[in-house]
Amino acid sequence: MVSKQIAMTTIELKEAGLKATLPRLKILEILESSTDAQRHMSAEEVYDLLRGQDDKIGLATIYRVLTQFEAAGLVTRHNFEGGHAVFELNQGEHHDHILCVKCGRVEEFVDETIEQRQQNIAKEHGYTITDHSLTIYGICGECQAGKV
Amino acid sequence: MVSKQIAMTTIELKEAGLKATLPRLKILEILESSTDAQRHMSAEEVYDLLRGQDDKIGLATIYRVLTQFEAAGLVTRHNFEGGHAVFELNQGEHHDHILCVKCGRVEEFVDETIEQRQQNIAKEHGYTITDHSLTIYGICGECQAGKV
């Protein structure tokens, strides 16, 4: 039921300290219902998906809301290559990304050793970590296999 | 002597398979003479430096040349946070970055353990690595010390 979905997202927004407005609910819904293959979406993609289901929400609002979600810790913004940022719903633990430069597929991974080393490196340089981003670019198995 | 500098950069360009034009020589010179504190420059910054020494080179050319340099392996483009790319001359070995979100300082580091783990992760996922980028964001010692 849509109403139950909405009810849940309303609570999430309230908990994040954000007023539960319709645009915010819709955007959060889009992010939560995204499949693995499209967990990483640009503002434009969210905009198009919402237009597709004829909830017209202004692009400016999408940007504003995603930025607020980021500040509230609900989503993470990634500056992968390509000139536009992509957003991902925060769920589960922190992870890094490996993406295919041919087909654009994005996969996630967690590596405790790397996490640990990063902490050490920051300490050695006298930094307090606020964030970090590790992205491996490569060619995925499928793309190596053939079709391009 | 400037002429010796030019002579050297000319050779570098030729070796990279690029015609040795004046704009390319000037841009390469700027990159090579940059201090550690400004090894990572945006196209706009290169443009301003060149204007400062009254070699007026169009911004479009800066972008074109930097992109060619990247393709030729002379420089690396980084998409740090902040909406604009920065370029860095390739010299010495590969390295990653740790940067201060307060003052913008960028430092470099190399960690063999992390490099190794990345290779393993790529292999586990069936990828052939073409590139990777690890950036740690934090607050440097100086900025923690005081002056916001």
Next chain:
DNA sequence: AGGGTAATGAGAATCTTTTGCATTTGCCTA
């Protein structure tokens, strides 16, 4: 030195993201 080709400059165009402002909506109180 002369010519063909590739490179450059300037500005227009494009793309992504932000902002200003009038209008609307969520939420709290009476």
Next chain:
DNA sequence: TAGGCAAATGCAAAAGATTCTCATTACCCT
């Protein structure tokens, strides 16, 4: 539950970064 205020939204314009177009200029080869 209605009323009102502050916050949120939509639209259009602006801003910032990067790319493209095309006429002009500069390399490089012979």
